[in-house]
Amino acid sequence: MAQTSTPPSGALSAIGRLLTQxxxxxxxxxxxxxxxGSSVGHKQMRRDLYTLLERHPAxxxxxxxxxxxxxxxxxxxxxxxxxLPVKVLAKGxxxxxxxxxxxxxxGLAELRSRLAVTVxxxxxxxxxxxxxxxxxxxxxxxRIEAEINEVSHELFEEMERSWSGQMPAELAEAxxxxxLGAANEPTTPGIDPKSAN
Numbered sequence: 001m002a003q004t005s006t007p008p009s010g011a012l013s014a015i016g017r018l019l020t021q022x023x024x025x026x027x028x029x030x031x032x033x034x035x036x037g038s039s040v041g042h043k044q045m046r047r048d049l050y051t052l053l054e055r056h057p058a059x060x061x062x063x064x065x066x067x068x069x070x071x072x073x074x075x076x077x078x079x080x081x082x083x084l085p086v087k088v089l090a091k092g093x094x095x096x097x098x099x100x101x102x103x104x105x106x107g108l109a110e111l112r113s114r115l116a117v118t119v120x121x122x123x124x125x126x127x128x129x130x131x132x133x134x135x136x137x138x139x140x141x142x143r144i145e146a147e148i149n150e151v152s153h154e155l156f157e158e159m160e161r162s163w164s165g166q167m168p169a170e171l172a173e174a175x176x177x178x179x180l181g182a183a184n185e186p187t188t189p190g191i192d193p194k195s196a197n
Contacts, residue, residue, distance in 0.1 A: 042077055042078050044106055044107035045107040045108070045114075046070075046073050046107070047107060048107030048111070049066075049073060049107065053066070063098075065089075065095055066095040066096055068092065069088070069092040069115075078114060081115075082114070086118075086119060089118055090123075092115065093112065093116060093119060096108070096112060097112065100112075
């Protein structure tokens with residue numbers, strides 16, 4: 001008769017693993033290590049970048065952003081590098097790409113990839129977080145509703161002439177007539193022409 005076994009759970013599972021491990025005298029059983037900031041990839045990146053900058057001693061002075069990335073990577077970890085300002089990361093990435101021709105070194109290739117992804121992601125987040133220039137202007141400006149009225153063509157032409165400094169024809173003719181009439185009137189000394197009427 002076949003027995004069906006149910007998978008152990010909790011404490012029973014831990015006891016089962018303990019009993020199935022081989023017994024060795026004088027050594028401790030190895031435990032799987034947790035992935036931390038100092039993973040094999042981090043160590044490889046740190047070592048390869050340090051070696052690259054040591055091979056080119058003047059690069060620490062001329063490529064300051066890459067030097068900051070290397071020191072942060074050496075002293076802390078890759079997470080601290082990714083937390084640096086995006087301008088530092090972008091310029092450091094440019095400097096790394098200018099310095100390295102052969103990307104077969106795994107640590108440098110991994111570092112380049114991580115920096116490029118981080119720069120792209122953080123720039124995208126920054127662009128999504130800040131409103132566009134037009135939105136900022138639109139939200140800051142007072143709302144003015146345009147008022148549109150229909151007018152006749154003649155009124156439009158009259159207004160257009162007033163904008164350009166020309167007087168409407170009827171008004172100009174009336175002013176000329178008045179000016180000619182005033183010039184042709186004989187004036188008597190001592191009599192006011194207005195009071196004569």
